[in-house]
Ligand SMILES: O=C(O)CCC(=O)C1=CC=C[C@@H](O)[C@@H]1C(=O)O
Protein backbone atom coordinates (compact mmCIF):
# COMPACT_ATOMS: atom_id res chain seq x y z
CA UNK A 420 0.00 0.00 0.00
CA UNK A 421 0.95 3.63 -0.46
CA UNK A 422 -0.46 6.30 1.84
CA UNK A 423 -1.84 9.27 -0.09
CA UNK A 424 -3.56 11.32 2.62
CA UNK A 425 -3.69 11.69 6.39
CA UNK A 426 -6.37 13.71 8.18
CA UNK A 427 -5.60 14.68 11.77
CA UNK A 428 -8.56 15.67 13.92
CA UNK A 429 -8.37 17.05 17.46
CA UNK A 430 -11.37 15.78 19.43
CA UNK A 431 -12.67 16.76 22.83
CA UNK A 432 -15.09 14.36 24.53
CA UNK A 433 -16.72 14.93 27.90
CA UNK A 434 -16.26 12.02 30.33
CA UNK A 435 -19.48 10.86 31.99
CA UNK A 436 -17.64 10.77 35.31
CA UNK A 437 -14.46 12.76 36.12
CA UNK A 438 -11.41 10.49 36.43
CA UNK A 439 -9.00 11.23 39.33
CA UNK A 440 -5.51 9.76 39.76
CA UNK A 441 -2.46 10.56 41.90
CA UNK A 442 -1.69 13.47 39.54
CA UNK A 443 -5.05 15.14 39.08
CA UNK A 444 -8.58 15.00 37.70
CA UNK A 445 -9.87 14.84 34.11
CA UNK A 446 -13.28 16.02 33.05
CA UNK A 447 -12.70 15.71 29.30
CA UNK A 448 -10.59 13.55 27.06
CA UNK A 449 -8.83 15.48 24.32
CA UNK A 450 -6.99 13.42 21.74
CA UNK A 451 -5.98 13.12 18.10
CA UNK A 452 -7.86 10.88 15.70
CA UNK A 453 -6.16 9.89 12.44
CA UNK A 454 -7.89 9.01 9.19
CA UNK A 455 -5.40 7.50 6.75
CA UNK A 456 -6.19 6.93 3.05
CA UNK A 457 -4.12 4.74 0.75
CA UNK A 458 -3.94 4.80 -3.04
CA UNK A 459 -6.77 2.34 -3.71
CA UNK A 460 -9.12 4.30 -1.46
CA UNK A 461 -9.04 2.08 1.65
CA UNK A 462 -9.35 4.13 4.83
CA UNK A 463 -7.85 3.22 8.21
CA UNK A 464 -8.40 4.86 11.60
CA UNK A 465 -5.93 5.36 14.41
CA UNK A 466 -6.01 7.12 17.77
CA UNK A 467 -3.27 8.89 19.65
CA UNK A 468 -3.70 8.16 23.35
CA UNK A 469 -1.50 11.05 24.50
CA UNK A 470 -3.20 13.31 27.02
CA UNK A 471 -3.21 17.10 26.88
CA UNK A 472 -0.57 17.34 29.65
CA UNK A 473 2.61 15.25 30.18
CA UNK A 474 1.77 13.65 33.54
CA UNK A 475 1.47 10.04 32.45
CA UNK A 476 4.39 10.06 30.02
CA UNK A 477 6.26 12.96 28.40
CA UNK A 478 4.06 12.92 25.29
CA UNK A 479 1.10 15.27 24.81
CA UNK A 480 -1.48 15.81 22.13
CA UNK A 481 0.53 18.78 20.84
CA UNK A 482 3.88 16.95 20.79
CA UNK A 483 2.11 14.14 18.90
CA UNK A 484 0.72 16.58 16.34
CA UNK A 485 4.18 18.12 15.88
CA UNK A 486 5.87 14.72 15.48
CA UNK A 487 3.23 13.52 13.03
CA UNK A 488 3.23 16.69 10.94
CA UNK A 489 6.96 17.36 10.82
CA UNK A 490 8.50 13.88 10.88
CA UNK A 491 6.22 10.83 10.82
CA UNK A 492 3.77 11.69 8.03
CA UNK A 493 6.52 12.98 5.66
CA UNK A 494 8.40 9.69 6.18
CA UNK A 495 5.37 7.53 5.36
CA UNK A 496 3.50 9.43 2.61
CA UNK A 497 3.87 7.74 -0.81
CA UNK A 498 6.20 5.02 0.56
CA UNK A 499 5.52 1.41 -0.39
CA UNK A 500 4.42 -0.32 2.84
CA UNK A 501 4.22 -4.11 2.52
CA UNK A 502 3.16 -4.90 6.04
CA UNK A 503 2.36 -2.82 9.17
CA UNK A 504 5.27 -4.60 10.90
CA UNK A 505 7.56 -2.52 8.65
CA UNK A 506 6.46 0.80 10.19
CA UNK A 507 8.88 0.45 13.11
CA UNK A 508 11.71 0.17 10.62
CA UNK A 509 10.54 3.10 8.49
CA UNK A 510 10.34 5.25 11.65
CA UNK A 511 13.52 4.01 13.31
CA UNK A 512 15.24 7.38 12.82
CA UNK A 513 12.77 8.94 15.25
CA UNK A 514 13.49 8.26 18.89
CA UNK A 515 10.65 7.52 21.33
CA UNK A 516 7.42 9.48 20.67
CA UNK A 517 5.69 6.11 20.89
CA UNK A 518 2.12 7.40 21.07
CA UNK A 519 2.56 9.49 17.93
CA UNK A 520 4.02 6.50 16.04
CA UNK A 521 1.35 4.18 17.34
CA UNK A 522 -1.50 6.44 16.18
CA UNK A 523 -0.55 6.03 12.53
CA UNK A 524 0.58 2.42 12.86
CA UNK A 525 -2.90 1.51 14.17
CA UNK A 526 -4.52 3.08 11.10
CA UNK A 527 -2.13 1.16 8.83
CA UNK A 528 -3.04 -2.13 10.58
CA UNK A 529 -6.68 -1.22 9.92
CA UNK A 530 -6.00 -0.71 6.19
CA UNK A 531 -3.88 -3.87 5.97
CA UNK A 532 -6.56 -6.08 7.53
CA UNK A 533 -9.24 -4.70 5.20
CA UNK A 534 -7.05 -5.32 2.17
CA UNK A 535 -6.21 -8.87 3.27
CA UNK A 536 -9.84 -9.57 4.16
CA UNK A 537 -9.38 -10.50 7.81
CA UNK A 538 -10.26 -9.12 11.20
CA UNK A 539 -7.55 -7.32 13.16
CA UNK A 540 -7.73 -10.02 15.85
CA UNK A 541 -7.24 -12.72 13.21
CA UNK A 542 -4.33 -10.88 11.60
CA UNK A 543 -2.59 -10.72 14.98
CA UNK A 544 -3.11 -14.43 15.62
CA UNK A 545 -5.79 -13.88 18.26
CA UNK A 546 -7.24 -17.08 19.71
CA UNK A 547 -10.19 -15.81 21.75
CA UNK A 548 -13.61 -14.84 20.43
CA UNK A 549 -14.58 -13.33 23.78
CA UNK A 550 -12.40 -11.39 26.24
CA UNK A 551 -12.84 -10.86 29.97
CA UNK A 552 -12.55 -7.25 31.10
CA UNK A 553 -12.07 -5.28 34.28
CA UNK A 554 -12.60 -1.65 35.09
CA UNK A 555 -10.36 1.15 36.36
CA UNK A 556 -11.96 3.42 38.94
CA UNK A 557 -10.52 6.82 39.82
CA UNK A 558 -10.04 8.15 43.34
CA UNK A 559 -13.42 9.26 44.73
CA UNK A 560 -14.04 12.10 47.16
CA UNK A 561 -15.02 9.89 50.08
CA UNK A 562 -14.61 6.24 51.02
CA UNK A 563 -18.42 5.83 50.98
CA UNK A 564 -18.51 7.07 47.39
CA UNK A 565 -15.60 4.76 46.47
CA UNK A 566 -17.49 1.77 47.86
CA UNK A 567 -20.63 2.79 46.01
CA UNK A 568 -18.81 3.10 42.66
CA UNK A 569 -17.02 -0.24 43.14
CA UNK A 570 -20.30 -1.89 44.08
CA UNK A 571 -21.89 -0.62 40.84
CA UNK A 572 -18.97 -1.95 38.78
CA UNK A 573 -19.24 -5.38 40.40
CA UNK A 574 -22.99 -5.44 39.74
CA UNK A 575 -22.26 -4.46 36.12
CA UNK A 576 -20.26 -7.70 35.91
CA UNK A 577 -16.67 -6.45 35.59
CA UNK A 578 -14.25 -9.30 36.26
CA UNK A 579 -11.64 -7.27 38.14
CA UNK A 580 -11.69 -3.95 39.93
CA UNK A 581 -8.73 -1.57 39.78
CA UNK A 582 -8.63 1.44 42.04
CA UNK A 583 -6.20 4.31 42.10
CA UNK A 584 -4.21 4.97 45.24
CA UNK A 585 -1.93 7.80 46.37
CA UNK A 586 -0.18 8.68 49.63
CA UNK A 587 -2.83 9.41 52.23
CA UNK A 588 -5.51 7.59 50.19
CA UNK A 589 -4.20 4.02 50.21
CA UNK A 590 -4.36 1.52 53.10
CA UNK A 591 -7.60 2.88 54.47
CA UNK A 592 -9.36 2.70 51.08
CA UNK A 593 -8.09 -0.79 50.28
CA UNK A 594 -8.99 -2.03 53.77
CA UNK A 595 -12.56 -0.83 53.55
CA UNK A 596 -12.99 -2.14 50.00
CA UNK A 597 -11.74 -5.55 51.17
CA UNK A 598 -14.13 -5.52 54.11
CA UNK A 599 -17.05 -4.81 51.79
CA UNK A 600 -15.96 -7.06 48.94
CA UNK A 601 -13.88 -9.89 50.44
CA UNK A 602 -13.73 -12.09 47.32
CA UNK A 603 -13.59 -9.63 44.44
CA UNK A 604 -10.41 -9.62 42.31
CA UNK A 605 -9.03 -6.24 43.36
CA UNK A 606 -5.86 -4.35 42.44
CA UNK A 607 -4.37 -0.92 43.05
CA UNK A 608 -2.60 1.46 40.63
CA UNK A 609 -0.27 4.04 42.19
CA UNK A 610 0.98 5.75 38.99
CA UNK A 611 4.47 6.15 40.52
CA UNK A 612 3.29 7.92 43.68
CA UNK A 613 5.70 6.09 46.06
CA UNK A 614 9.41 5.47 46.58
CA UNK A 615 11.47 2.83 48.37
CA UNK A 616 11.06 4.92 51.52
CA UNK A 617 7.47 3.66 51.57
CA UNK A 618 8.32 -0.06 51.74
CA UNK A 619 6.69 -0.44 55.14
CA UNK A 620 3.42 0.99 53.91
CA UNK A 621 3.50 -0.99 50.66
CA UNK A 622 4.16 -4.19 52.65
CA UNK A 623 0.92 -3.59 54.55
CA UNK A 624 -0.97 -4.05 51.27
CA UNK A 625 0.04 -7.74 51.33
CA UNK A 626 -2.69 -8.49 53.85
CA UNK A 627 -5.47 -7.57 51.39
CA UNK A 628 -4.86 -10.27 48.79
CA UNK A 629 -4.62 -7.87 45.84
CA UNK A 630 -4.14 -9.47 42.44
CA UNK A 631 -1.30 -6.98 41.92
CA UNK A 632 -0.04 -3.47 42.58
CA UNK A 633 0.56 -1.42 39.44
CA UNK A 634 3.53 0.93 39.01
CA UNK A 635 4.12 1.81 42.68
CA UNK A 636 7.54 3.44 42.06
CA UNK A 637 9.07 5.87 39.55
CA UNK A 638 7.80 5.89 35.96
CA UNK A 639 11.28 5.21 34.56
CA UNK A 640 12.49 2.71 37.15
CA UNK A 641 13.08 -1.04 37.07
CA UNK A 642 15.83 -1.33 39.70
CA UNK A 643 13.88 -0.15 42.75
CA UNK A 644 10.85 -2.15 41.62
CA UNK A 645 13.06 -5.28 41.68
CA UNK A 646 14.17 -4.40 45.23
CA UNK A 647 10.56 -3.83 46.27
CA UNK A 648 9.30 -7.06 44.69
CA UNK A 649 11.75 -9.00 46.88
CA UNK A 650 10.14 -7.47 49.97
CA UNK A 651 6.43 -7.71 49.16
CA UNK A 652 4.24 -10.70 48.30
CA UNK A 653 1.77 -8.82 46.10
CA UNK A 654 2.91 -9.13 42.47
CA UNK A 655 4.12 -5.87 40.93
CA UNK A 656 2.68 -4.97 37.55
CA UNK A 657 4.67 -2.51 35.46
CA UNK A 658 2.91 0.08 33.31
CA UNK A 659 4.84 3.35 32.75
CA UNK A 660 8.27 1.64 32.97
CA UNK A 661 7.68 -0.62 29.94
CA UNK A 662 8.03 1.26 26.67
CA UNK A 663 9.47 -1.47 24.45
CA UNK A 664 10.28 -5.16 24.18
CA UNK A 665 13.78 -4.31 25.40
CA UNK A 666 12.35 -2.75 28.57
CA UNK A 667 10.19 -5.83 29.16
CA UNK A 668 13.19 -8.16 28.74
CA UNK A 669 15.27 -6.19 31.24
CA UNK A 670 12.47 -5.87 33.80
CA UNK A 671 11.74 -9.60 33.64
CA UNK A 672 15.43 -10.49 33.93
CA UNK A 673 15.81 -8.26 36.99
CA UNK A 674 12.64 -9.56 38.63
CA UNK A 675 11.08 -6.10 38.70
CA UNK A 676 7.55 -7.37 38.09
CA UNK A 677 5.34 -10.45 38.00
CA UNK A 678 2.85 -8.98 35.51
CA UNK A 679 2.98 -6.48 32.64
CA UNK A 680 0.27 -4.04 31.55
CA UNK A 681 0.58 -3.61 27.77
CA UNK A 682 -0.70 -0.36 26.30
CA UNK A 683 -0.40 -0.11 22.53
CA UNK A 684 0.32 3.64 22.54
CA UNK A 685 2.91 3.51 25.29
CA UNK A 686 4.99 0.84 23.50
CA UNK A 687 4.79 2.43 20.03
CA UNK A 688 2.18 0.32 18.30
CA UNK A 689 0.45 -2.99 17.81
CA UNK A 690 3.52 -4.72 16.37
CA UNK A 691 5.65 -3.95 19.45
CA UNK A 692 2.73 -4.79 21.76
CA UNK A 693 2.48 -8.23 20.16
CA UNK A 694 6.24 -8.76 20.50
CA UNK A 695 6.04 -7.98 24.23
CA UNK A 696 3.05 -10.31 24.54
CA UNK A 697 4.91 -13.15 22.79
CA UNK A 698 8.03 -12.69 24.90
CA UNK A 699 6.05 -12.61 28.15
CA UNK A 700 4.23 -15.77 27.12
CA UNK A 701 7.56 -17.52 26.60
CA UNK A 702 8.71 -16.34 30.05
CA UNK A 703 5.44 -17.20 31.82
CA UNK A 704 4.70 -13.58 32.68
CA UNK A 705 0.95 -12.88 32.43
CA UNK A 706 -0.11 -9.71 30.64
CA UNK A 707 -3.25 -7.61 30.37
CA UNK A 708 -4.29 -4.73 28.19
CA UNK A 709 -4.20 -1.29 29.80
CA UNK A 710 -6.49 1.58 28.89
CA UNK A 711 -6.00 5.29 28.21
CA UNK A 712 -9.63 6.38 28.34
CA UNK A 713 -9.74 5.70 24.61
CA UNK A 714 -12.57 6.47 22.26
CA UNK A 715 -14.07 3.56 20.34
CA UNK A 716 -11.26 3.52 17.77
CA UNK A 717 -8.45 2.90 20.28
CA UNK A 718 -10.76 0.58 22.21
CA UNK A 719 -11.31 -1.54 19.06
CA UNK A 720 -7.53 -1.96 18.69
CA UNK A 721 -7.27 -2.98 22.36
CA UNK A 722 -9.99 -5.59 21.97
CA UNK A 723 -8.25 -7.19 18.99
CA UNK A 724 -4.92 -7.27 20.84
CA UNK A 725 -6.52 -8.81 23.94
CA UNK A 726 -7.66 -11.77 21.85
CA UNK A 727 -4.04 -13.04 21.97
CA UNK A 728 -3.53 -16.05 24.24
CA UNK A 729 -1.32 -14.60 26.99
CA UNK A 730 -3.78 -11.81 27.85
CA UNK A 731 -4.86 -14.02 30.73
CA UNK A 732 -5.90 -11.24 33.10
CA UNK A 733 -8.88 -8.91 32.56
CA UNK A 734 -7.76 -5.55 31.14
CA UNK A 735 -8.96 -1.96 31.58
CA UNK A 736 -11.24 -2.11 28.53
CA UNK A 737 -14.60 -1.08 29.95
CA UNK A 738 -17.67 -0.60 27.74
CA UNK A 739 -18.27 2.63 25.79
CA UNK A 740 -21.12 3.57 28.14
CA UNK A 741 -18.73 3.69 31.11
CA UNK A 742 -16.95 6.68 29.55
CA UNK A 743 -19.21 8.47 27.07
CA UNK A 744 -22.77 9.59 26.47
CA UNK A 745 -22.09 8.60 22.88
CA UNK A 746 -19.00 6.88 21.49
CA UNK A 747 -17.64 7.58 18.00
CA UNK A 748 -18.13 4.05 16.65
CA UNK A 749 -21.03 1.86 15.58
CA UNK A 750 -21.88 -0.37 17.30
CA UNK A 751 -20.54 0.87 20.64
CA UNK A 752 -18.38 -1.48 22.75
CA UNK A 753 -20.71 -3.50 24.93
CA UNK A 754 -19.68 -5.40 28.07
CA UNK A 755 -21.95 -8.26 29.09
CA UNK A 756 -21.23 -10.42 32.13
CA UNK A 757 -17.77 -8.85 32.20
CA UNK A 758 -16.98 -9.90 28.62
CA UNK A 759 -16.65 -8.28 25.20
CA UNK A 760 -17.20 -10.30 22.03
CA UNK A 761 -14.21 -9.95 19.71
CA UNK A 762 -15.56 -8.73 16.36
CA UNK A 763 -15.12 -11.23 13.54
CA UNK A 764 -15.72 -8.65 10.82
CA UNK A 765 -12.96 -7.50 8.48
CA UNK A 766 -10.78 -4.68 9.87
CA UNK A 767 -11.26 -3.31 13.40
CA UNK A 768 -14.86 -4.56 13.42
CA UNK A 769 -16.53 -1.24 14.28
CA UNK A 770 -17.58 1.62 11.96
CA UNK A 771 -16.44 5.16 12.74
CA UNK A 772 -19.50 7.42 13.11
CA UNK A 773 -18.53 10.48 11.08
CA UNK A 774 -21.41 12.67 12.27
CA UNK A 775 -20.49 12.13 15.89
CA UNK A 776 -16.77 12.51 15.14
CA UNK A 777 -17.54 15.90 13.54
CA UNK A 778 -19.52 16.96 16.59
CA UNK A 779 -16.54 16.36 18.88
CA UNK A 780 -13.90 17.79 16.50
CA UNK A 781 -12.33 21.12 17.43
CA UNK A 782 -9.53 21.26 14.82
CA UNK A 783 -8.65 19.42 11.59
CA UNK A 784 -5.72 19.39 9.18
CA UNK A 785 -5.17 17.42 5.97
CA UNK A 786 -1.74 16.20 4.78
CA UNK A 787 -1.13 15.00 1.21
O1 LIG B 1 -8.98 3.44 30.05
C1 LIG B 1 -9.21 3.14 31.23
O2 LIG B 1 -10.35 2.94 31.65
C2 LIG B 1 -8.06 2.99 32.16
C3 LIG B 1 -7.73 4.25 32.78
C4 LIG B 1 -6.49 4.18 33.64
O3 LIG B 1 -6.48 3.48 34.61
C5 LIG B 1 -5.40 5.00 33.29
C6 LIG B 1 -5.43 5.79 32.22
C7 LIG B 1 -4.45 6.75 32.01
C8 LIG B 1 -3.48 6.95 32.89
C9 LIG B 1 -3.56 6.37 34.19
O4 LIG B 1 -4.21 7.18 35.09
C10 LIG B 1 -4.24 5.02 34.17
C11 LIG B 1 -3.21 3.95 34.16
O5 LIG B 1 -2.13 4.24 34.61
O6 LIG B 1 -3.44 2.81 33.75
Ligand SMILES: [Mg+2]
Pocket residue numbers: 608610633634658659
Ligand atom coordinates in the same frame (compact mmCIF):
# COMPACT_ATOMS: atom_id res chain seq x y z
MG1 LIG C 1 -1.37 2.37 35.26
